[in-house]
Amino acid sequence: xxxxxxxxxxxxxxxDAGTAGAPAGSAAAPSRRSVLGWGGAGLALGAAAAGGxxxxxxxxxxxxxxxxxxxxxxxxxxxxAGIATAVQDRLxxxxxxxxxxxxxELVALLKEWTRAAERMAAGLPVGExxxxxxxxxxxxxxxxxLGLKPxxxxxxxxxxxxxxxxxxxxxxxxxxxxxxxxxxxPGDNLDPNRSGGDICxxxxxxxxxxxxxxxxxxxxxxxxxxxxxWSQLGFGKxxxxxxxxxxxxxxxxxxxxxxxxxxxxxxxxxxxxxxSPKDAPGASAWMAGxxxxxxxxxxxxxxxxxxxxxxxxxxxxxxxxxxxxxVGKSKERDEPFLKAMKPEAHxxxxxxxxNDGATILRRGYSFTxxxxxxxxxxxxxxxxxxxxxxxxxxxxxxxxxxxxxxxNEYIQHVGSALFAxxxxxxxxxxxxxxxxxx
Amino acid sequence: xxPARFSVVTAAATVAALTxxxxxxxxxxxxxxxxxxxxxxxxxxxxxKTEFPSGHVQLAVENKGSKVTEVYVLFPxxxxxxxxxxxxxxxxxxxxxxxxxxxxxxACKPGMKGDGIRQQVKATGGAAPAKRSPELDxxxxxxxxxxxxxxxxxxxxVKVFTDAVKAGDIExxxxxxxxxRIGWERTEPVxxxxxxxxxxxxxxxxxxxxxxxxxxxxxxxxxxxQDKKIGDAEKKLxxxxxxxxxxxxxxxxxxxxxxTSMANGAKELLDEVATGKVTGEEERYxxxxxxxxxxxxxxxxxxxxxxxxxxxxxxxxxxKQLNTEFNALFDLLxxxxxxxxxxSFVSYDKVSQADRKVLSDGxxxxxxxxxxxxxxVAK
Numbered sequence: 001x002x003x004x005x006x007x008x009x010x011x012x013x014x015x016d017a018g019t020a021g022a023p024a025g026s027a028a029a030p031s032r033r034s035v036l037g038w039g040g041a042g043l044a045l046g047a048a049a050a051g052g053x054x055x056x057x058x059x060x061x062x063x064x065x066x067x068x069x070x071x072x073x074x075x076x077x078x079x080x081a082g083i084a085t086a087v088q089d090r091l092x093x094x095x096x097x098x099x100x101x102x103x104x105e106l107v108a109l110l111k112e113w114t115r116a117a118e119r120m121a122a123g124l125p126v127g128e129x130x131x132x133x134x135x136x137x138x139x140x141x142x143x144x145x146l147g148l149k150p151x152x153x154x155x156x157x158x159x160x161x162x163x164x165x166x167x168x169x170x171x172x173x174x175x176x177x178x179x180x181x182x183x184x185x186p187g188d189n190l191d192p193n194r195s196g197g198d199i200c201x202x203x204x205x206x207x208x209x210x211x212x213x214x215x216x217x218x219x220x221x222x223x224x225x226x227x228x229x230w231s232q233l234g235f236g237k238x239x240x241x242x243x244x245x246x247x248x249x250x251x252x253x254x255x256x257x258x259x260x261x262x263x264x265x266x267x268x269x270x271x272x273x274x275x276s277p278k279d280a281p282g283a284s285a286w287m288a289g290x291x292x293x294x295x296x297x298x299x300x301x302x303x304x305x306x307x308x309x310x311x312x313x314x315x316x317x318x319x320x321x322x323x324x325x326x327v328g329k330s331k332e333r334d335e336p337f338l339k340a341m342k343p344e345a346h347x348x349x350x351x352x353x354x355n356d357g358a359t360i361l362r363r364g365y366s367f368t369x370x371x372x373x374x375x376x377x378x379x380x381x382x383x384x385x386x387x388x389x390x391x392x393x394x395x396x397x398x399x400x401x402x403x404x405x406x407x408n409e410y411i412q413h414v415g416s417a418l419f420a421x422x423x424x425x426x427x428x429x430x431x432x433x434x435x436x437x438x
Numbered sequence: 439x440x441p442a443r444f445s446v447v448t449a450a451a452t453v454a455a456l457t458x459x460x461x462x463x464x465x466x467x468x469x470x471x472x473x474x475x476x477x478x479x480x481x482x483x484x485x486x487k488t489e490f491p492s493g494h495v496q497l498a499v500e501n502k503g504s505k506v507t508e509v510y511v512l513f514p515x516x517x518x519x520x521x522x523x524x525x526x527x528x529x530x531x532x533x534x535x536x537x538x539x540x541x542x543x544x545a546c547k548p549g550m551k552g553d554g555i556r557q558q559v560k561a562t563g564g565a566a567p568a569k570r571s572p573e574l575d576x577x578x579x580x581x582x583x584x585x586x587x588x589x590x591x592x593x594x595x596v597k598v599f600t601d602a603v604k605a606g607d608i609e610x611x612x613x614x615x616x617x618x619r620i621g622w623e624r625t626e627p628v629x630x631x632x633x634x635x636x637x638x639x640x641x642x643x644x645x646x647x648x649x650x651x652x653x654x655x656x657x658x659x660x661x662x663x664q665d666k667k668i669g670d671a672e673k674k675l676x677x678x679x680x681x682x683x684x685x686x687x688x689x690x691x692x693x694x695x696x697x698t699s700m701a702n703g704a705k706e707l708l709d710e711v712a713t714g715k716v717t718g719e720e721e722r723y724x725x726x727x728x729x730x731x732x733x734x735x736x737x738x739x740x741x742x743x744x745x746x747x748x749x750x751x752x753x754x755x756x757x758k759q760l761n762t763e764f765n766a767l768f769d770l771l772x773x774x775x776x777x778x779x780x781x782s783f784v785s786y787d788k789v790s791q792a793d794r795k796v797l798s799d800g801x802x803x804x805x806x807x808x809x810x811x812x813x814x815v816a817k
Contacts, residue, residue, distance in 0.1 A: 099799065136698055137813030224763060224803035227795075 065245075067206040070149025075121040077424040078289055079274060082154030083361065083386050084263035086242045088204040091234030091365040092211040093295065093382065094219065095160075095197030095417060096226040103169045107437050109225045113157070113201075113218055114431040120210075123150035126217045142220070144213050151207035155214055157432045158293050158419025163198040174436060176284035178275075178292055178389045179420045185402035187412065194297050194415030197229045202293070202384065204363075208235065230415070232297060234365025234382045241361065247324060247332060251300050251366045251379055252410070254317050255324030258332055259351075261361040272359040272393070273386050286435035289423030291386045294360075294394040297367075297415030300380040305410045316406050318345030346407045349400050360385040360393045380411065390418060473532075476544060478525070479503040483546035483555040492539040492561035499531045508547040510554065511535060514570060516579035518692045523550065537561045574697040574815070577744040581700050584740055585625045586691040592621030596683050600676035603658060606668045615662065616726035619655060620781060622683075623730045624737030626710060627703035628693045629686055638682045642720070653678050656723075663723035701745060701812035704738040708805035711735065716798045718786050728783035731797075732771050738808065739764050745815055753814040756807060763804035770800045 067089055073081050100106055116126040127140025162168075164175035184190070201218055205211040212233070219228055238250040239257025250256040261268050270276070273291050280287040305313070314320050318327055318341035326336035326347065341348040352359050363386065368379040387393030402408070422433050473496040475486040480503035501507050504527050511519040511533070519542065520535040539561050545554035599618040602610035622629065622640065630636045637645075639654040646652055653675055661672045714720035715731040742749075742760055749757045774784045774793075789797075 099803070134813045134816070136816040138809045220806065223806035224759075227799040227802070 066152060070151050070206070072122050072150035073152045073154050075118050075155075075425065076427055076430075078426070079291070079424045080154075080156045080421060081121070081424070082156035082202055082204050083273065083291055083363070083421070084241060084269055085152070085154050085204070086263055087237040087240050087363055088152050088154070088211075089206045089235070089237060090204065090208040090211050091237075091382065091384075092203045092208075092215045092231065093234065093384070094201050094203075094215045094231040095229045095295075096199045096201070096219075096222065097229045098163065098168075098198040098226050100225045101168070103437070105225055106169060107433075109222060110157075110433050110437070111431045112221055114425055115428075116217055116221060117155040117214070117432075118425075118428065120145075120214050120217065121150065121153050121155065123148070123153075126221070142213065142216055144216075145210050148207055148210055148213075151205040151210040153203065153205040153210050153214055155218075156202040156204075156293075156421060158200045158202075158421040159433065159436070160197050160199065160417060160419050162196060171436065174283045174286065176280060176287050176420060178279070178287075178391060179418065180391060180395075182294075182390075182395070182416055182418050185398050185413065187402050187408055188416070189412050189414055190416050191414050194230045194232075196417050197419075199226065200293070200295070200417065200419045208233070232367060232382050232415075233369070234367050236366040238364045238366055238381055239362035241363070243333075250364075250381055251302055251368075252305055252313070252317075254313075254319065254321060255332060256364075256381075257362050258319075258324055259336075261359060268359070269361075272388055273361050275388055279389060286422060286433075286438075287420060291388065291421045292390045292393070293419045293421050294383070294385045294387070294390060295415070295417045295419070296383040296413050298381045298383050299378065299412045299414045301376075301410045301412075302379050303376050308410075315342050316346060316410075318342065318347035342406070344404045344406045346401070346405050349405050350397055355397050355400065356392075358393050358397050360387040360397070386421070473498045475500070476509055476546065477502060478507045478509065478546040478548065480505050480548045481555070483509075483544065483557055485544050485557045485559060488557065488559045489562055490559070492537055492563045495535055495537045495561070497533040497535075497544070499525060499533060501525045501527055501529055503527060503548055505549040508550050508554070509533065510543075510545045510547070511537065512543045512545060512556075514541050514543070515575045515695070516582050517695060539563050571697075571748070573748050574745075577748065578695050578697060578700065580744050581741060582691060582693075582695055584744075585628050585693070585695075588621035588625050588737075589687040589690045592618065593683065593687055595621070596680060600680045603662075603668055603676035604673045606673075608662055608666065608668060611658070611668070612662050612724070615655070615659060615724060616721075616729040617781065619726075619730060620733045622686075623710075623733035624740070625690070626734070626737070627699075627706045628690055628695065630706075631693050631699075632686075632689060635682060635686045635689075639679060639686070642722075644719075654682070655679065659721065659723045697745065697748075697815045698812045700741045701815045704741040704811060705805065705808045707734040707738040707741075708801060708808055712798070712801050712805060716794060716801060718794075721786065725785040725787045726783070727786040728771065728774055728789075729781050732781060732783065735764070735767055735771070735804075742808070742811065745811065749811065749814050752817050753810075756810055756814050759807045760804070760811070763800075763807060767800045767804050770797055 066086055073085055075081060098106055100109075119126055123145075125141035125143070125146065130139045130141035130143030130146055133139050159179075161175065161179050161181060164171040164179070166172045201215060203211040203214040205214070215231065219226075237248050239260045240248055241260060241263035243260075243262050247255040247258050261272055263269075275287045275290045275292070277285070277288040280290075308316075310321065314327075318336070318338075319325060319332075320327075323330070324332035325334060326341070327345075328337050328340040329335075336347060336351060338348045338351055338353060348354060362384070364381050364383040366379070367382050368377050370378055372378045385394055422436060425432060425434075474490055475484075476497050476499045477484040477486075478499065478501045497509065497511070499509050499522065506527065507525050508521060508523045509525065509531075510521045513519060519537060520533055522531050522533045525531050542559050542561060543556045544559055545556045547554035595614065595618045599611060599614035602614050626636075626640075629640075637650070640656070641650075641652065641654055642656050643652060643660070658672060658675055658679070661668060661675075711731050711734045715727045715734065718725070718727055720730055721727045742764070746757055749760075771783070774789060776782050776784050
């Protein structure tokens, strides 16, 4: 058995932020001291290190898309990676229920998960690796990511409201006001087996095998302490956080996320995505630097959608299908003239100007999970959105959409969850949720 | 059972190195070159040499007692290298075997009962055998006893079942069915190590190979619960099942068992639960899956309990965790018990998907640490 490779290929290629402030190749986490004040340099570095899309130069001078570099995204920072990070191509999202009743055991698991996540983000196997251990023992790592690059893997953890329930882990006083119980919106047809959960893990990577491997290791480490409640695979990011790249298309064939928050727009992130210390007073102070994640499994009736005339499709969205240009404009990024759209067009109803400026960072993925038994694809959008306060973000927008959006004829929300996403893991001594449990 | 797969419990084939060639009870004087004479009486067992070269070994046995006797060559853990039964008073027998270097015992069993009168012997030469741990030898010996005991207790229950089938009594057969499987399910990995018995008695319809005749418990299960009739074919199947299980009972105590195979066997029992019982596939007609489930977990726990003294020293945290998870899983099963009897469970088709998930999560919670038992023992 040869020695375990501790340096994956490309370990030295950190994703260049493409902005000032984060030296390329610097994966050093900010010191504990430098981020104690939340914000300031630490925040900028976190956001910068997470952003960016184009990085490694491969000998020539043409920049290579980040997805092709296989590089590693730094795991540590003021904010968790996987939010402002340039959206990767693939997703494996898992929601867990905590089975253990022992708070210490849950804390130990979160620590163990953090250490495993650090290794995987760097492209290393968990524990003692996948090979070379005792022949009588099952290897610590399941092995299917051996030889694969880090592929910009990010692992992002969030806590559901049920974790804060009275009589569970003594967290009832620490539940932030913003971690509401999501109301049932008109038209919702939620499957309890695809909704909720105590803890979520969002794994994003450019290589689907890397994302699946990551969730699989965490699930295995968690056996006996947590159980998987539901999970979702996603492909073809439907929103990008990199406005300089081509906007991806969703399963309906339309560009999605044109006006999304950019992962390098520190000001917009502070305003719309990160929880500020002011938002998190007293016992909820642990959320400062965190964010709120809404996950909705949106089934699309793609067969009926595909039979819809082009004009109607474009009227429903409020953008044209070829360019993604708003009604009456010629380019995708032209400022939408909302009044030119039908009153119930999707873009018009969802636009910040219609919703008192409500802006959320979308990070969704398309999915197809086989067929529905009726000869149709079980396909749609796994909607993921991060925001500073769901009461000023997703909820008012969705209220409006659920009531009026003409797109509703073709979609149905079948899964739903809301998670409080704690701030980043600062260094190798820190762990997911430390501030919450301390 | 699941469709066959490679089992860590060493298959019989690997025991070929110990091929025992039992001679006939010929009137030989047994004074072959290098032969070891074994003189058995009702109270003694005299061996002419306690050390002999390894390789081809010949035992010349003479029974000078008044009772029928048996002579065994045993490994230190009680496993049988070779044996000869039914040596009548005043008769002689020759036993030949290929014996590797190492420590053994020769045992005479006057009256063919009990542990016999034992004599320690050594086969010399060849590679030095691996160092043994007395604690682990004791665990293996105790587990071997358990396996045989389970097989012995199973036979009368099997007979109740097969008698009912042969009498054409559907209700009585249904009642006796699950009960007749408990001992088998507790020790299944050992039986599976033979490779030939399991496919005859415990194969499901989906596990059949092309051209394989379907025999055993599950064929009868289908007849009783789904076809609701017992014909001549089923009565014949009952005889076949009884014969196959009698064969199992005779051989199961001689299986190759090591501390590692015990530990892996425990894990495999949980694999059986995970892939067959939790899904309701194993007992798809009778829905008695929870009986098998309980028996599988009991068998796994027995193996663990016997290894526990060693595990407590080598990996105390693992020992503690396994006890916790075993208890938790038994508590979950308890919720589905109806009545006082250890094996009276609710029909599995009445167990909701949500409850099945809870059981499945409990299986994962135990099986994951249980997969580390073999390494903890082998350390």
